Amino acid sequence: MIKSNAHRGAYIHIPFCDHICHYCDFNKVFMKNQPVDEYLDALAKEMQHYREDGLPETIYIGGGTPTALNEVQFERLFIDIQKNLVHSSVREFTVEANPESLNEEKLEIMKRFGVTRLSIGVQTFDDHLLQEIGRAHKSADAANAVKLAQTHGFDNVTLDLMFALPGQTETSLHESLERAIGLGTPHISIYSLQIEPKTIFYNRMRSGKLRLPGEDIEADMYGQIIFELEKHGLHHYEISNFAKPGYEGIHNSLYWQNEEYYGIGAGAHGYWKGVRYANAGPVKKYIERVHAHGHARTSEHPVTVTEKMEEEMFLGLRLMKGVSTSHFREKFGVPIDQIYGTQIARLQEEGLLTEHHGRLSLTRRGIFLGNNVFEAFITS
Amino acid sequence: MSENKDTRQAHIRNFSIIAHIDHGKSTLADRILEATQALTQREMKAQTLDAMDLERERGITIKLNAVELNYKAPNGETYIFHLIDTPGHVDFSYEVSRSLAACEGALLVVDAAQGVEAQTLANVYLALENNLEIIPVINKIDLPNADPERVKNEIEDVIGLDASDAVLASAKAGIGTDEILKQIIENIPAPSGDPNAPLQALIFDSLYDAYRGVVVYIRVVEGSVRVGDKIKMMANGKTFEVLEVGVSTPKIENREVLSVGDVGFLTASIKSVHDTQVGDTVTHAERPAAEPLPGYRKMNPMVYCGLYPIDTARYDDLREALGRLELNDSALQYEPETSEALGFGFRCGFLGLLHMDIVQERLEREFNIDLIATAPSVIYNVKLTDGSSVRVGNPSEMPERKFISEVEEPYVKATIMTPNDYVGAIMELCQRKRGEFKTMEYLDANRTNVIYDLPLSEIMFDFFDFLKSSTKGYASLDYEMDGYRVSDLLKMDILLNGEKVDALSVIVHQEFAYDRGKAIVEKLKELIPRQQFEVPIQAAIGQKIISRSTIKALRKNVLAKCYGGEVSRKRKLLEKQKEGKKRMKAVGSVEVPQEAFMAVFKMSHDD
Numbered sequence: 001m002i003k004s005n006a007h008r009g010a011y012i013h014i015p016f017c018d019h020i021c022h023y024c025d026f027n028k029v030f031m032k033n034q035p036v037d038e039y040l041d042a043l044a045k046e047m048q049h050y051r052e053d054g055l056p057e058t059i060y061i062g063g064g065t066p067t068a069l070n071e072v073q074f075e076r077l078f079i080d081i082q083k084n085l086v087h088s089s090v091r092e093f094t095v096e097a098n099p100e101s102l103n104e105e106k107l108e109i110m111k112r113f114g115v116t117r118l119s120i121g122v123q124t125f126d127d128h129l130l131q132e133i134g135r136a137h138k139s140a141d142a143a144n145a146v147k148l149a150q151t152h153g154f155d156n157v158t159l160d161l162m163f164a165l166p167g168q169t170e171t172s173l174h175e176s177l178e179r180a181i182g183l184g185t186p187h188i189s190i191y192s193l194q195i196e197p198k199t200i201f202y203n204r205m206r207s208g209k210l211r212l213p214g215e216d217i218e219a220d221m222y223g224q225i226i227f228e229l230e231k232h233g234l235h236h237y238e239i240s241n242f243a244k245p246g247y248e249g250i251h252n253s254l255y256w257q258n259e260e261y262y263g264i265g266a267g268a269h270g271y272w273k274g275v276r277y278a279n280a281g282p283v284k285k286y287i288e289r290v291h292a293h294g295h296a297r298t299s300e301h302p303v304t305v306t307e308k309m310e311e312e313m314f315l316g317l318r319l320m321k322g323v324s325t326s327h328f329r330e331k332f333g334v335p336i337d338q339i340y341g342t343q344i345a346r347l348q349e350e351g352l353l354t355e356h357h358g359r360l361s362l363t364r365r366g367i368f369l370g371n372n373v374f375e376a377f378i379t380s
Numbered sequence: 381m382s383e384n385k386d387t388r389q390a391h392i393r394n395f396s397i398i399a400h401i402d403h404g405k406s407t408l409a410d411r412i413l414e415a416t417q418a419l420t421q422r423e424m425k426a427q428t429l430d431a432m433d434l435e436r437e438r439g440i441t442i443k444l445n446a447v448e449l450n451y452k453a454p455n456g457e458t459y460i461f462h463l464i465d466t467p468g469h470v471d472f473s474y475e476v477s478r479s480l481a482a483c484e485g486a487l488l489v490v491d492a493a494q495g496v497e498a499q500t501l502a503n504v505y506l507a508l509e510n511n512l513e514i515i516p517v518i519n520k521i522d523l524p525n526a527d528p529e530r531v532k533n534e535i536e537d538v539i540g541l542d543a544s545d546a547v548l549a550s551a552k553a554g555i556g557t558d559e560i561l562k563q564i565i566e567n568i569p570a571p572s573g574d575p576n577a578p579l580q581a582l583i584f585d586s587l588y589d590a591y592r593g594v595v596v597y598i599r600v601v602e603g604s605v606r607v608g609d610k611i612k613m614m615a616n617g618k619t620f621e622v623l624e625v626g627v628s629t630p631k632i633e634n635r636e637v638l639s640v641g642d643v644g645f646l647t648a649s650i651k652s653v654h655d656t657q658v659g660d661t662v663t664h665a666e667r668p669a670a671e672p673l674p675g676y677r678k679m680n681p682m683v684y685c686g687l688y689p690i691d692t693a694r695y696d697d698l699r700e701a702l703g704r705l706e707l708n709d710s711a712l713q714y715e716p717e718t719s720e721a722l723g724f725g726f727r728c729g730f731l732g733l734l735h736m737d738i739v740q741e742r743l744e745r746e747f748n749i750d751l752i753a754t755a756p757s758v759i760y761n762v763k764l765t766d767g768s769s770v771r772v773g774n775p776s777e778m779p780e781r782k783f784i785s786e787v788e789e790p791y792v793k794a795t796i797m798t799p800n801d802y803v804g805a806i807m808e809l810c811q812r813k814r815g816e817f818k819t820m821e822y823l824d825a826n827r828t829n830v831i832y833d834l835p836l837s838e839i840m841f842d843f844f845d846f847l848k849s850s851t852k853g854y855a856s857l858d859y860e861m862d863g864y865r866v867s868d869l870l871k872m873d874i875l876l877n878g879e880k881v882d883a884l885s886v887i888v889h890q891e892f893a894y895d896r897g898k899a900i901v902e903k904l905k906e907l908i909p910r911q912q913f914e915v916p917i918q919a920a921i922g923q924k925i926i927s928r929s930t931i932k933a934l935r936k937n938v939l940a941k942c943y944g945g946e947v948s949r950k951r952k953l954l955e956k957q958k959e960g961k962k963r964m965k966a967v968g969s970v971e972v973p974q975e976a977f978m979a980v981f982k983m984s985h986d987d
């Protein structure tokens with residue numbers, strides 16, 4: 001269960017990929033000819049830098065494609081993490097895995113080093129769509145990867161799915177959801193496709209070659225997702241996240257609860273001692289900076305009280321349980337109404353926000369129009 | 381002394397440069413400035429005469445400029461050049477005619493590839509009317525597609541000028557500059573005129589300076605003017621005492637006196653540019669000239685639009701900004717108006733669309749006021765059933781149909797110069813735009829002038845874009861006002877969410893009402909983002925709805941992912957969304973973006 005007391009997490013970024021997906025704008029590079037070993041050296045060094053401030057309760061390795069590392073590199077990463085960050089009270093240790101690069105050997109390594117949770121990048125079970133979005137695996141690979149993980153004792157598996165993909169129909173989405181549910185994982189994340197600059201899809205869209213489903217179908221799909229997953233006991237606890245009770249992601253919840261975490265690795269973002277920071281993005285720059293300074297922070301922004309309150313709202317309201325008004329008062333020393341009374345009243349009037357038992361949360365309509373709600377709390 | 385003056389007068393050469401936009405006028409001016417060493421290389425900014433940022437960016441001249449240059453000729457004598465810049469756009473053709481009137485000669489710059497264009501032709505005719513000596517310059521001869529021989533023939537066939545001595549030049553590469561300077565000395569006559577006669581000085585421009593009052597740019601035609609003189613503006617009889625006279629080299633240089641042939645400025649504690657109208661004559665109060673110089677004409681706005689601050693609290697700032705621009709722009713007119721949809725703003729009059737664009741851009745850029753501009757409108761003469769008549773420049777003020785006996789709209793005589801191949805396409809376009817065919821002039825083997833009478837409002841609408849696209853950019857347009865005619869015009873209202881939005885009303889011709897209504901409704905549907913509720917859009921004539929469409933309610937607007945705790949990016953996205961809303965205007969309960977108000981006017985060709 002998610003505990004509401006503050007805890008710290010560590011996010012570790014592996015920016016390497018064997019191929020690049022058409023929608024991806026994360027910090028990533030083709031693995032070939034990259035200084036992977038030097039990168040792992042730098043990660044270890046950066047971990048040492050942050051461990052001095054205390055050890056994390058959650059660890060999350062994301063990418064890129066963490067499983068793109070070969071077995072030797074993969075094990076080496078876990079040895080460094082074990083040495084620097086792992087301790088007896090780690091509550092969650094998640095690793096992102098891609099179906100095509102997850103194998104028994106890597107699963108055994110992860111089991112050995114205390115990984116508790118796997119996040120498998122399925123995206124869709126429609127083979128045609130998988131090809132369209134530039135994924136390297138087939139739907140059968142994804143199903144096999146999940147089963148393989150389960151037979152290796154990973155019952156806490158989450159699937160990453162996508163919707164509103166170019167050419168995706170509601171039938172195709174329905175089939176994907178059924179197959180996902182059929183695998184029996186206790187957690188599913190499902191994100192609507194966002195077209196970001198510097199992606200293949202973005203360029204296709206600009207040249208008019210991308211046929212997206214459009215807002216109406218996207219809204220229908222979102223409704224369908226909530227309905228089907230809830231029906232199977234996966235409750236909707238965050239805009240894009242569904243879980244069986246007790247399996248809500250602890251590390252990700254920390255972002256939404258506006259708590260602190262360190263970000264380790266090229267282009268990683270962190271929030272530490274009241275400062276939001278970003279690391280150098282390019283792999284070589286990152287390595288150089290870690291060797292020069294012990295860390296790779298290139299931008300640092302001390303969060304003002306106003307910003308912190310805004311973030312408390314626009315992050316917290318992503319959670320279906322919403323924001324506790326008494327917690328807000330404790331944290332900031334002022335009643336929420338004194339700061340956001342006008343906005344809250346308007347959003348309630350518009351039917352986007354509701355208050356129950358001392359918690360402000362999105363209405364059903366508000367879930368679909370979340371940005372209209374979040375925006376209201378930005379005062380700048 | 382007087383002999384010295386005669387010598388000086390004999391060495392003065394006053395000239396302008398006539399060119400179509402992009403044919404290289406400003407670059408040539410820069411080369412002349414360099415050759416006369418008016419500016420060191422270090423001081424040269426590309427296109428020195430175009431002073432405003434906006435002018436340099438758009439590559440056009442808006443305000444006029446005149447510089448005095450000393451040119452030491454190869455024959456050993458030193459000549460005094462006055463180079464007077466001219467605006468290159470049809471909106472400002474009156475100003476062109478006045479600056480030409482201040483000269484004895486003109487360089488006619490024609491692009492070696494593009495050849496003669498309609499606007500060039502119009503300006504050459506203006507120059508010929510003013511008896512100017514014209515020196516043809518064929519520019520950009522270093523371009524790969526240059527064809528100077530063909531262009532020479534065009535100049536002879538189309539304009540009727542002898543082009544055998546035309547200078548082949550490339551202002552960019554500095555080719556031909558010496559030859560141009562030589563021809564200026566040899567071919568352009570020195571100014572005639574009697575330095576002892578009563579003063580006649582032509583005002584060809586003026587600008588407001590916060591410290592000195594209005595700076596009046598003049599060409600002395602007869603007599604002389606010096607500091608301390610009492611002068612009189614012949615158009616309105618107002619008198620002033622001269623504080624400064626001088627020239628721009630282009631640095632400001634004060635003088636004791638400006639005499640016959642001189643082109644320079646004077647200041648006299650004049651508070652308003654409206655006292656110094658372009659084309660007026662300055663004379664001495666005590667010894668006035670018998671007659672003003674010919675050609676003074678008051679400039680009247682041709683198009684009107686409403687300007688409203690998006691942020692209603694900035695109304696006073698907008699008024700102040702318009703006041704400041706007006707100090708420099710005697711053609712700009714404005715008066716307060718109120719719109720139910722937009723609140724308090726101003727109805728502004730402009731010489732044309734370019735002038736309108738420039739004023740809007742300057743308000744936004746120099747004064748930082750976010751504006752909503754309503755679609756431009758011409759002035760309609762409306763005769764009412766009770767026998768009275770009103771002038772209507774704001775469509776929403778058009779009286780109800782039952783009170784109208786007839787509506788007159790302004791027409792122009794449009795001259796379209798085109799390669800012969802496109803004559804058919806142009807005639808089709810003109811017919812579609814309610815044009816009335818007048819005549820066709822065959823200029824040479826390849827080119828034709830097609831002349832139509834057209835409603836001004838149709839030219840404003842999208843005529844120019846269509847003209848360019850249906851002739852691959854080869855045709856060029858010039859037009860002049862040609863009075864008012866009775867037309868079958870109607871007011872069309874636009875309703876958003878059932879509420880009439882006065883700022884979106886337009887006047888349309890009956891025959892096109894249905895199509896325009898449909899196009900506008902569809903365009904608005906595209907431009908107005910989805911709101912939290914469904915918004916019907918309707919076009920109506922009187923009580924009758926002629927077209928409708930619906931903006932569906934917003935259904936999903938929520939960002940999915942918060943990647944690796946990247947909160948700053950999420951924040952930026954929300955800030956951007958919020959900022960976007962600030963640039964919209966709440967009309968009733970509907971958030972309408974700025975550009976939607978112009979949509980009723982600006983439509984792409986596919987519409």
